[in-house]
Amino acid sequence: MRTAFDFTPYRRSTVGFDRLFNLLEAGAREEDGYPPFDIQKIDGDNFRITVAVAGFRPEDIEIVAHQNLLTVTGKRADDADKGEYIHRGIAARAFERRFQLADFIEVGAATFEHGLLSIEMKRVVPEAMKPRRIEIGGSASTKRLGETKEKDTEPA
Template identity: 50%
Template sequence: MNALNLSPLFRTAIGFDRLARLADSAAASANVTYPPYNIEKTGEDSYRLTMAVAGFGPDDIELTVKDNTLLIAGQPSNEATQTEILYRGIAGRAFERRFVLADHIVVEGADLRNGLLHVGLKRVVPEALKPRRIPVGTAPVAPALANDAQAPSQAA
């Protein structure tokens, strides 16, 4: 059984359609192995995606971020060669890879060096969502409260 049936969840939950899309995309991309890549954690809130893209130039690769999904697509250039290739060991086929990004992950930049595409990612949490400490102070007792506090003792 390779299919995951989430329909019972959607009968009683509202707003989990993104979860279904994530499950579908994970199942679809499980068998894709080209091009190979690494995901590294380089700091507390920073990551680096390194993808082997030998034979591709900067103009052959397109990075797009949309709806918390990073799409990396490569289309090899059609350079006419004057030689006959006897053995092709370096794959030069088009590819498309999708990576689901967590909330507040932004792409800082990308560069291509020595056949490796490096994509910098960083978690940037907005100030409004960061935990903040609220100081607890002591306020003077309001006069109305002071009179109310004395009233029960006078009645006794």
């Protein structure tokens, strides 16, 4: 059974959707589910990503937010007192987990508690991008952009 999907025919007939197809292809390539994570919507504009990083310390983890990409990387330092293990079930391998962020998502604080890394995020839409109501003026009060009333009140 074929698990990959070929987007080539769609790329030829669309303009400006390259980023969307790249995201779909990258998501299909992501096979490893390590480390597991949750994405939670706190309210309308606040989100939280929680990554299960048992066996790691906060200094073993790096969080980088760049444009629309959040990268969480973990690499355990070598333990000096390794000892002899009969069974080692807690994963200790290095990882890199990437999250594609939507436009206007800002990454906030990160906390580490009980083997869970929580990263707070908030959608902050700039004022210029928010919808605004435009008042409709009558024909007597219609002015063009840049005109002022001083022009109408100058002495003749």
